[in-house]
Amino acid sequence: MNLPNKITLTRICLIPVFAVFFCLDGILPYNFLIAGIIFVLAAGTDFLDGYIARKRHLVTNLGKFLDPIADKVLVSTALILLLAFPDVFETKYLVGWGRLCAGIFTAVILARELIVSGFRMVAAERKVVLAADIYGKLKTVTQDIALATLIITASFLDIAAGPVAALIGFIFLALATALTVLSGCNYIFRNKQVLKESEE
16 A cells, blocks of 8 residues: 555545544533544644645556545544534624534535545446546635534633634635535536437
8 A cells, every 4th residue: 555545544534533623512522622633633633634646656547536525534533523503603793593504515525525426436337537636636625614614613612703714714615605506516517428318
């Protein structure tokens, strides 16, 4: 197993560690801060493993399989945990509608990932290579910023800057959702030939 794949596996292993610290609210002081730091480290490995794989020509089928799974599981876990501990969506600037919108954002993001995953399966059967685009990369970066901000902010909601930081994280999550839809539609549109029936 090469270095990029080991880094990807490290990201996968960090996901349950992140989840455990996130769920220690009331037991461990600043648990959300610690969980946020772990999330940032895990998200950072996404850029690191890809960079090393391309730079050293170490792209493998295993890496192509593990990398998107690691990304999706990390983001999905963070979104679901934030909805399960919704205080960050119920600050004075978001109360009454923040949690509802966050639930909609989560549903849209997860739906997009499922749709694109199915699309990739069809493309793989037809041996079509699907290249990533700038919208997908922007989506990933924006999601990571939004989630890291919201997770870390959950440890500081009782100070004056906490609700402001929560609002900033929420705005980034809204932007990430818009980019998620845009990137998904663009991804399918650019590769619409995948869905065409084969000519006999």
